[in-house]
Amino acid sequence: xxxxxxxxxxxxxxxxxxxxxxxxxxxxxxxxxxxxxxxxxxxxxxxxxxxxxxxxxxxxxxxxxxxxxxxxxxxxxxxxxxxxxxxxxxxxxxxxxxxxxxxxxxxxxxxxxxxxxxxxxxxxxxxxxxxxxxxxxxxxxxxxxxxxxxxxxxxxxxxxxxxxxxxxxxxxxxxxxxxxxxxxxxxxxxxxxxxxxxxxxxxxxxxxxxxxxxxxxxxxxxxxxxxxxxxxxxxxxxxxxxxxxxxxxxxxxxxxxxxxxxxxxxxxxxxxxxxxxxxxxxxxxxxxxxxxxxxxxxxxxxxxxxxxxxxxxxxxxxxxxxxxxxxxxxxxxxxxxxxxxxxxxxxxxxxxxxxxxxxxxxxxxxxxxxxxxxxxxxxxxxxxxxxxxxxxxxxxxxxxxxxxxxxxxxxxxxxxxxxxxxxxxxxxxxxxxxxxxxxxxxxxxxxxxxxxxxxxxxxxxxxxxxxxxxxxxxxxxxxxxxxxxxxxxxxxxxxxxxxxxxxxxxxxxxxxxxxxxxxxxxxxxxxxxxxxxxxxxxxxxxxxxxxxxxxxxxxxxxxxxxxxxxxxxxxxxxxxxxxxxxxxxxxxxxxxxxxxxxxxxxxxxxxxxxxxxxxxxxxxxxxxxxxxxxxxxxxxxxxxxxxxxxxxxxxxxxxxxxxxxxxxxxxxxxxxxxxxx
Numbered sequence: 001x002x003x004x005x006x007x008x009x010x011x012x013x014x015x016x017x018x019x020x021x022x023x024x025x026x027x028x029x030x031x032x033x034x035x036x037x038x039x040x041x042x043x044x045x046x047x048x049x050x051x052x053x054x055x056x057x058x059x060x061x062x063x064x065x066x067x068x069x070x071x072x073x074x075x076x077x078x079x080x081x082x083x084x085x086x087x088x089x090x091x092x093x094x095x096x097x098x099x100x101x102x103x104x105x106x107x108x109x110x111x112x113x114x115x116x117x118x119x120x121x122x123x124x125x126x127x128x129x130x131x132x133x134x135x136x137x138x139x140x141x142x143x144x145x146x147x148x149x150x151x152x153x154x155x156x157x158x159x160x161x162x163x164x165x166x167x168x169x170x171x172x173x174x175x176x177x178x179x180x181x182x183x184x185x186x187x188x189x190x191x192x193x194x195x196x197x198x199x200x201x202x203x204x205x206x207x208x209x210x211x212x213x214x215x216x217x218x219x220x221x222x223x224x225x226x227x228x229x230x231x232x233x234x235x236x237x238x239x240x241x242x243x244x245x246x247x248x249x250x251x252x253x254x255x256x257x258x259x260x261x262x263x264x265x266x267x268x269x270x271x272x273x274x275x276x277x278x279x280x281x282x283x284x285x286x287x288x289x290x291x292x293x294x295x296x297x298x299x300x301x302x303x304x305x306x307x308x309x310x311x312x313x314x315x316x317x318x319x320x321x322x323x324x325x326x327x328x329x330x331x332x333x334x335x336x337x338x339x340x341x342x343x344x345x346x347x348x349x350x351x352x353x354x355x356x357x358x359x360x361x362x363x364x365x366x367x368x369x370x371x372x373x374x375x376x377x378x379x380x381x382x383x384x385x386x387x388x389x390x391x392x393x394x395x396x397x398x399x400x401x402x403x404x405x406x407x408x409x410x411x412x413x414x415x416x417x418x419x420x421x422x423x424x425x426x427x428x429x430x431x432x433x434x435x436x437x438x439x440x441x442x443x444x445x446x447x448x449x450x451x452x453x454x455x456x457x458x459x460x461x462x463x464x465x466x467x468x469x470x471x472x473x474x475x476x477x478x479x480x481x482x483x484x485x486x487x488x489x490x491x492x493x494x495x496x497x498x499x500x501x502x503x504x505x506x507x508x509x510x511x512x513x514x515x516x517x518x519x520x521x522x523x524x525x526x527x528x529x530x531x532x533x534x535x536x537x538x539x540x541x542x543x544x545x546x547x548x549x550x551x552x553x554x555x556x557x558x559x560x561x562x563x564x565x566x567x568x569x570x571x572x573x574x575x576x577x578x579x580x581x582x583x584x585x586x587x588x589x590x591x592x593x594x595x596x597x598x599x600x601x602x603x604x605x606x607x608x609x610x611x612x613x614x615x616x617x618x619x620x621x622x623x624x625x626x627x628x629x630x631x632x633x634x635x636x637x638x639x640x641x642x643x644x645x646x647x648x649x650x651x652x653x654x655x656x657x658x659x660x661x662x663x664x665x666x667x668x669x670x671x672x673x674x675x676x677x
């Protein structure tokens with residue numbers, strides 16, 4: 001699928017004020033109209049008001065807008081944006097009574113040098129600012145691709161030039177950091193030969209793909225029977241390295257058109273390499289922190305390669321509640337919930353609202369679109385705040401549309417948006433400035449990797465629910481585009497002095513972003529393998545630095561203690577082990593010892609061959625322990641984990657070929673245990 005784009009100024013988001021009321025004036029935007037979706041009698045009042053709004057939107061006699069037209073002011077094929085603007089009006093009505101509880105995100109203007117300094121800190125390279133020689137920064141720099149290194153050089157050059165203009169302290173020369181003698185650093189798109197259909201140009205070799213079986217690929221696209229374009233994606237090479245050179249004189253067409261039909265979205269297939277696929281929750285928190293560093297660098301390099309500016313908001317202060325359910329920062333809410341349910345990743349109230357809707361509301365016609373009673377929702381909100389943690393709240397009294405209203409209210413009232421204030425301009429830009437769905441998806445993928453853990457886990461739970469809503473379209477009359485239009489204002493509308501203009505500009509854009517999030521969520525929560533490879537290299541570099549330092553420290557200590565050490569020591573018995581037996585180096589090549597502490601047979605040596613998969617090892621342990629293992633353990637889903645060496649912890653895909661994983665990390669330990677939920 002191709003979409004026509006226009007190159008225009010991006011949307012500037014000024015502030016996030018989820019509860020302040022604002023009226024929609026005459027909006028001079030034109031959309032192609034369609035027959036409005038049916039609404040229940042309970043929403044007739046809102047429907048007439050929404051129709052007035054839509055007439056204003058389509059008023060061709062209105063004067064031209066005072067702001068520059070944006071790509072996202074798109075004309076719609078066979079649909080209108082009526083549902084979007086009805087939802088905007090419902091949000092504003094429901095927020096009028098709560099204006100006094102407003103939470104404000106304040107933005108402080110910053111010069112370019114300050115923004116670049118923040119960027120360097122956010123990617124884990126604060127050492128370039130402080131001038132300190134820290135191992136983590138050196139390890140990160142040693143793993144960068146050419147395009148990633150160019151992105152870092154560009155930001156560091158801007159930062160140092162700004163400091164020199166301000167006559168501040170001496171800064172390190174970029175040539176000292178990257179080891180180049182060329183002082184005139186250039187940043188060009190990587191030239192590559194024509195790429196295959198999956199959009200990836202591999203340097204010098206082809207990946208070893210598995211044959212297509214039911215479990216050999218991640219299939220994100222349309223339901224069977226619907227014609228679509230199928231494209232193959234690969235995670236073997238960084239997205240920025242595989243970008244084709246774009247003509248500098250390229251002109252975007254004047255009008256961008258989004259089509260609401262599901263068949264217009266391509267079907268993407270992600271082939272499993274011999275390492276399998278890795279989901280976000282499969283890696284340790286320490287390694288996911290490094291994934292975030294690398295994702296921001298890669299996203300910046302990706303935008304640079306496309307000739308698109310990566311804009312970020314600078315957030316100074318967030319005022320939110322420290323207790324309760326609504327309007328509480330996700331991190332604080334989870335800290336409070338984890339005292340009740342240790343290890344929980346999604347707020348309890350959010351989980352309960354989703355469960356309520358999944359149990360009784362998925363087949364309700366117009367769910368999410370048809371608003372509940374404003375007075376009932378207000379009363380339920382107050383009652384939840386008082387009774388939820390006491391387990392005295394009666395969920396049977398909650399109607400499905402009211403539950404949907406509470407769910408959307410929870411998202412809107414987060415002090416910081418679910419997709420974070422900092423990167424919201426990047427979300428908008430990926431549609432405003434990037435024409436191809438595949439490239440939009442790659443940018444969106446990196447943005448998801450950037451999200452804080454609490455935001456990412458909560459967003460995943462929400463999108464999984466929305467996918468279930470869409471799958472019940474036959475009964476609830478809510479297709480993918482309908483759901484996207486309703487959800488978009490709750491995620492992306494921000495209130496400020498120019499809020500109404502921004503709402504108009506971002507309407508179709510934000511709905512399209514939500515559509516991509518719902519449709520391709522299985523891809524978006526999979527960690528690209530090239531990032532995992534870079535994390536392995538980072539860990540190896542850090543280990544090598546630590547070993548060198550340890551050897552130096554040992555030498556110094558030995559020298560200082562030499563005169564006082566006892567020269568006569570009892571000799572160890574011949575053959576005595578310094579380390580546990582399973583860590584000895586006498587294990588033959590290609591043999592691993594696997595531990596299963598919850599099973600009756602806790603360890604087993606396994607000879608690997610080129611066809612041994614993680615699932616084969618799991619099956620062997622299951623067979624060996626079928627009678628001696630407790631019922632509770634047999635009822636749990638067990639996974640094989642790679643622990644230590646050049647990775648923190650990695651829950652392996654059952655289809656991972658173990659000999660390949662072993663060769664990538666020969667120092668790892670192999671443990672069978674339940675997968676973290």
